[in-house]
Amino acid sequence: KAGVTQTPRYLIKTRGQQVTLSCSPISGHRSVSWYQQTPGQGLQFLFEYFSETQRNKGNFPGRVSGRQFSNSRSEMNVSTLELGDSALYLCASSFSGKETQYFGPGTRLLVL
């Protein structure tokens, strides 16, 4: 059974640009969560989607948004990039949001 996949794996952007990251959950999983990981703040929850609806959101600015499609694939978008947005962005999926989450390999974003 294929795991969670994330694209792209690596990305370099400049300040002020926007970026879109993609996540395909494990087949049959309908809940997708996003996390940001940095050396200083560790792993922090961004938001969770189920059936195309955002059910839960962390404490992040409005520049960070997401969406989910009918096939459960999810995207997150960061607009007006800042240096502090450089991080590893991780996606995790579970069946309904009440079970163990399984993480993808992450997308490493570098903002110059």
Add this chain to the structure above:
Amino acid sequence: EDQVTQSPEALRLQEGESSSLNCSYTVSGLRGLFWYRQDPGKGPEFLFTLYSAGEEKEKERLKATLTKKESFLHITAPKPEDSATYLCAGELSGGYNKLIFGAGTRLAVHP
């Protein structure tokens, strides 16, 4: 404020030298306590979920235990391939997979 604290930050062991990692939590309405392993440049890999005080789970050289205030990850006779960062996370009841992570313990096992 909901918080998960892990100690020590880093741990260096000789191969075969058993030890324990600590995770203390102050999470209101904790639904579950999770342990993950993360290798450099990779996403966290699921190890255990614990739901109630007194619960224990084992996998190879790892054993996780849970009390009302903390969890321990015991590593018995570790091998170099156990070197990784071990992450503990608490999940809020009704939080729909919103995990609150600790900063992790970086474990290095030397031959």
